Amino acid sequence: MWQRYRFLCCGCGANTAAAGDRELHDYAGCGGEGGFGEEDGGKTGAVGAAMRLPWSQVEAMTGGFTSAVVGEGGFSTVYLARISGALAAVKVHRSSERLHRVFRQELDALLRVRHPHIVRLLAFCEQQEEGVLVLEFAANGNLHERLHGGGKAAGTMPWARRVSVALQSSPGVLPSVHIVGDGLRFQLEFGFQEICAKLAK
Numbered sequence: 001m002w003q004r005y006r007f008l009c010c011g012c013g014a015n016t017a018a019a020g021d022r023e024l025h026d027y028a029g030c031g032g033e034g035g036f037g038e039e040d041g042g043k044t045g046a047v048g049a050a051m052r053l054p055w056s057q058v059e060a061m062t063g064g065f066t067s068a069v070v071g072e073g074g075f076s077t078v079y080l081a082r083i084s085g086a087l088a089a090v091k092v093h094r095s096s097e098r099l100h101r102v103f104r105q106e107l108d109a110l111l112r113v114r115h116p117h118i119v120r121l122l123a124f125c126e127q128q129e130e131g132v133l134v135l136e137f138a139a140n141g142n143l144h145e146r147l148h149g150g151g152k153a154a155g156t157m158p159w160a161r162r163v164s165v166a167l168q169s170s171p172g173v174l175p176s177v178h179i180v181g182d183g184l185r186f187q188l189e190f191g192f193q194e195i196c197a198k199l200a201k
């Protein structure tokens, strides 16, 4: 419980509130200094398990779904949010029975994986048909954009960097990908932070 709470709170004072109030804490607009990865001072980004959110918090994080849209996928709309001072991507799956299965599959996979080269699942909401994943924000676009240009990518990636990314994201470096099998469609989407490849799903 401590880990769950610590995970999302920012040190703005709300952590002294009663448990009921915590659920209502509007952390999306909070300017606190903390952030994810606090447990080890943010050195490794290691934190507790992803937190289950109520739908009201998803609405707060996305400003009632009016915050900036950072991407649209075949299954979802991805919003920018700020949580405890850190940027996050709030991926809201479209609602339908079939797409809810896709959401469940992605959620189950992300809950089982923790790896420096996989974009981290910070929180999730499964209260409505529109399943929500709150992910670490990958600031530098996706792999397709970096390989082919366009989107947020400024130019294409040099070959040496391509090789480095391929090695970082290969199954040998990502043993956890074997565990989740088809749950991660890792050829589709990568996020990049500096030289590291990060698998976004």
Ligand SMILES: Nc1ncnc2c1ncn2[C@@H]1O[C@H](COP(=O)(O)OP(=O)(O)OP(=O)(O)O)[C@@H](O)[C@H]1O
Residues within 6 Å of the ligand: 070, 071, 072, 073, 074, 075, 076, 077, 078, 089, 091, 119, 135, 136, 137, 138, 139, 141, 142, 188, 189, 191, 200, 201
């Ligand atoms: N963690 C993230 N950080 C920053 N941007 C993201 C993140 N996750 C997704 N996006 C953005 O949102 C877009 C859509 O996301 P994603 O591809 O995961 O959606 P999807 O609905 O699963 O779609 P599809 O499977 O058709 O690609 C991405 O191309 C990317 O631009």
